[in-house]
Amino acid sequence: MDVLRPPLIRIGGRVYRKNLIQEQAFPHEEEEDFYAGPGDCVDEPCDAFVVEETERGFQCRVEVPSPLYKYIIGKKGETKKRLETETRTSISIPKPGVEGEIVITGQQRSGVVSARTRIDVLLDSFRRKQPFTHFLSFALNQPAIQENFLQFKEQVLEKCSKDHGVSSSLFQNPAKLHLTLGTLVLLNEQEIQKACDLLQRCKEDFVDQITGGQPLTVEVAGVEYMNDDPAMTDVLYAKVHMKDGSDRLQMVADQLVERFVASGLMLKEWDRVKLHATVMNTLFRKDPTEERNNTMTGKSSFKERESFNGQNILKLFENFYFGEVQLESVRLSQRFSSDASGYYATSGQL
Numbered sequence: 555m556d557v558l559r560p561p562l563i564r565i566g567g568r569v570y571r572k573n574l575i576q577e578q579a580f581p582h583e584e585e586e587d588f589y590a591g592p593g594d595c596v597d598e599p600c601d602a603f604v605v606e607e608t609e610r611g612f613q614c615r616v617e618v619p620s621p622l623y624k625y626i627i628g629k630k631g632e633t634k635k636r637l638e639t640e641t642r643t644s645i646s647i648p649k650p651g652v653e654g655e656i657v658i659t660g661q662q663r664s665g666v667v668s669a670r671t672r673i674d675v676l677l678d679s680f681r682r683k684q685p686f687t688h689f690l691s692f693a694l695n696q697p698a699i700q701e702n703f704l705q706f707k708e709q710v711l712e713k714c715s716k717d718h719g720v721s722s723s724l725f726q727n728p729a730k731l732h733l734t735l736g737t738l739v740l741l742n743e744q745e746i747q748k749a750c751d752l753l754q755r756c757k758e759d760f761v762d763q764i765t766g767g768q769p770l771t772v773e774v775a776g777v778e779y780m781n782d783d784p785a786m787t788d789v790l791y792a793k794v795h796m797k798d799g800s801d802r803l804q805m806v807a808d809q810l811v812e813r814f815v816a817s818g819l820m821l822k823e824w825d826r827v828k829l830h831a832t833v834m835n836t837l838f839r840k841d842p843t844e845e846r847n848n849t850m851t852g853k854s855s856f857k858e859r860e861s862f863n864g865q866n867i868l869k870l871f872e873n874f875y876f877g878e879v880q881l882e883s884v885r886l887s888q889r890f891s892s893d894a895s896g897y898y899a900t901s902g903q904l
Contacts, residue, residue, distance in 0.1 A: 603670060611661035614670045618656050618677060619741030623647055625680040626656065626673060633676075641669040653742055682821065686737035688749065688901060690810060691887045693732055694794075694831050695897050699774060699877045700728040703833065706874055710867055718785075719862030724834040729896025733794060735827055735884070736811045736820045740901075749819055749886055750902030756813050757904035761884070764805050771797045774831060774876035779864050787864035788837075791830035792876055803881070804829060810884065831876075834867075836860055 605614045618626070626647060627634045638645055643660035656673065660666045707725045714720050740746045772794050780789040796803050807827035814820035836859040883903045891899035 605663055605666055605670075607663075608659070611659060612663045612666045613657060613659040614666050615655045615657050616670060616673060617744070618673075619745060620648065620651055620653050621684075621741050622677055622680060623650060623656075625676055637669055637672055641665040641672070643669045645669060645673075653744070681739055681741075684739045684741070685889075686739050687889055688740050688746070689737045689887050689889065690735040690753075690814070691732040691885050691898070692735070692881045692883075693885065693897055694774060694879055695729050695731045695895070696877070696879055699731060699879060702876045703728045703731060706833065706871065706876065710871065713870060714866045717863040717866055719836070719860055720867070721839065721862075723839045724836060724862065725838070726833050726835065727896070729892075730898060731831055731833075732887070732897075733807075733829060733831055735807050736814060736823070738814070738820050738886075740819070745819070746886075746901050748817075749814075752814065752817055752819065753884065753886060753902055753904050756810055759813075760809055761806055761904060764802050764809075769880040769882045770803050770806070771878065771880055772803060773797050773878050776873050777833065777868060777871050778830070779868065781861075784865045784868055785863050786861040788835070788859055788861050789832060790834040790864055790867065791832050792874075794829045794831060797878065806884075834862075834864075836862065 603614060603616070605612050625633070626637075626645070628636075634645055634647070637643070641660065642662060642665045643658050646657040646659070648654035648656070658666050658669045658673070660669070703726075707722070710720070711722060738749060740749055773796075774792050774794050776793040777790055778793055779787045780791065781787060794803070804826065807829060811820065811822075811827055815822045839860060885898070885900045886902040887898035888901055889898070893899045
């Protein structure tokens, strides 16, 4: 990292410079510290969170999922001790596995604000490293779509099995065919409930207005690849479009993601949601039991992936028709799960 141009973190409308600290960290993890950028309020009152005045000084409470406690504590408590020393505060953290609030207390308001801001930056940094736990999806696993998908699989293996890397292990589980709108890291029941509540507000605020309260009729037809070279394909997906030619599905997807990003529950990845349904993915080859989910996890090493030659598949199945679907609900789907139908377990839906 160029010490003169450290990466920037944006939290709550403020911008921070992030520097790595020179300490031994957890295995496979690194502790991080920060310095505030110009115009930030590390050492002065800030209205981004509530600081209460008490008989002994000031305190601030922050809700933190228990899996993230260890990043505030640090190895042998070093991170917590350093935060307390540098900000002249006391930081109380619940016991491991117990959901609760981290309480910051100190005699100076500026110290409490500084400690809270540092904790926010640490949590944001480490949250970004967590594998996603949930995702917003439209199910595409209706019987007719599954049947056509299986025909697609059979024909691909019949006509293209001699092409480099093509095998049956690459194909999506037909019961889990879906459109992914965006991924989320939800680390406790409170965060899951927050996402469910936001989903319902989105329905009331704009989804019903865009859809007219009716299912969206879409067609799944044609295939396309993700990377630049079709001879070295990692992900092949089916294209999805509104049957009436409108952009209502795109509008719903974009506005949902925009609202979830604004809430802090989702990270912004693209300017627009790429509407696609994964049908083949080289991640599935690595482990036959690997979850057939979406292509945007950002967690897997491409060094471990064996690409396949998709040129003939793209030529022969360019316009393959998977079918027509009525999209009735957006689901908050849980990763690594299945319901009675074989689709992902649903934490909430609109």
